Amino acid sequence: MGNTPRKYALVGLVLAMAAGAAGTAVAEEKKDWGAYKVGDKRSGYTYAAPETRAMQDDNFQNPAMLWAEAGEELWNKVDGEAGKSCASCHKTPDSMKGVAVSYPKYVAAKKGLENLEQRINRCRTENMKAKEWKYESKELLGMTVFVRHQSLGMPVNVKVDGEYAPFFEKGKAFYNQRRGQLDMACKHCHEDFAGTQIRANLLSQGQGNGFPLYRLKWSGVGSLHRRFRGCNKQVRSTPYGYGSDEYLALELYVMWRGQGLPIETPAVRN
């Protein structure tokens, strides 16, 4: 009897070693991820290498903060014929606190969804009488990062009922629809095989709570739609456009999958 705990410890050790040999996924599962794990929902943070997490944890080391700073500067910059800046109406950036958690949002005038990038651009064209910023431009990424960063740590809380319902269903269908030469759906990697390895990479749940984020592969900051396009290309299907209705619906569904996860913008990922 006295031997039993030791025996278990030994078995445990062997199992841990086997897990270690198979990859880091299983070993990491046991960690206490704090706010980065809500029920079964796990932020991409929990799949990232320790060095990558360290880069996100230190605001200074996080290269995406260069984009956030660019956004902060633009916040106060007067642009367009109305002679306004963001600050003219919204005053201080903390007025943006909590705003990011509910995007994408339904806009009656558009009879459709609008994400934060598009909301920023609508503010520019309607209120500032300024030109739209291009998707993935330093300006639009910077401002989106800066606005979302004001909600850092707040749980994602998108609406999916009422007028949102048809868009949610459309996004869900997209998520589960096989596509491309590889005939794969989003769900195959990010639902069925999350936590396992695709070659040397650990598959995450594909959560959207950290976007726009700094990706090591990009050596820069990119939007969720850029990531969608990358994923779609990866299964050899034709990507949809930035801000397209398809991706807006997908954005809603993806954000809903991560309902409750904290806003991490700007996150750092592989």
Next chain:
Amino acid sequence: MTETQLTLSRRQALKGASAFALTLMAAGLLAPGAHADAAAVDEAIKKLVKGTPTEGKIKLDLPQIAENGNTVPVAFEVDSPMSEGDYVKSVHLFAEGNPTPSVASFHFTPQSGLARASTRMRMAGTQNVVVVAEMSNGKVYMAKQQVKVTIGGCGG
């Protein structure tokens, strides 16, 4: 000022060397994707420091496995009092498997207080990282560590 100019000309020499390698590559004499190796690193070390490196004094902080070769955190610390009479002059960082071996050089002064630096480097694949430290007394130390760079499954 002379210090700066010396460093500049050294760098230009290295630049010249890599330009030459590119010419060779263009001429098909070197396979594209050719990279440095241990010998090329030895050569680069000889160009930069006098004396034969011995092991010791250097602590490396590198991941064993890097998630992405674009951005591999690297830090080192050289054991030294960093006084006027005894300090670390320069530390050179090399990668054996990159297109060119040199990554960066760090020139310290006694005012540095600590011969430590951390930065991020690009690695073309699994390879050894070599760090060479030149002390003010002319001694040269070296440390080496392998970093495995994972091959992505999902480009995106």
Next chain:
Amino acid sequence: MSNIKPRVRIPKSAKKGEVVEIKTLIEHKMETGQRKDKQGNKIPRKIVNRFECKFNGKLVLASDWHPAVSANPYLAFHFRAEDSGEFEFRWVEDGGAEFTKKAKLTVS
């Protein structure tokens, strides 16, 4: 070019003799000269090749960088505080463009 803004983090104050950490970050593609564009033309090398940190005009640390330094270069190093004064940080790009930043340190 002029919109490249370096970031520097130093402590506001330090005790005499204290060794403090300095962190720096600059936005830069660090174009290696090894890549090709979509038309197959080589993208010319453009990197930040030199970094210097001076305190009250005296060199604290200099660093030479090659294309293997990652995009958006990060460098952290140390400094022994003896007197109050001003840091001057300087990044030099291929072609000679310079980016600078200053920061004050009070030593008690």
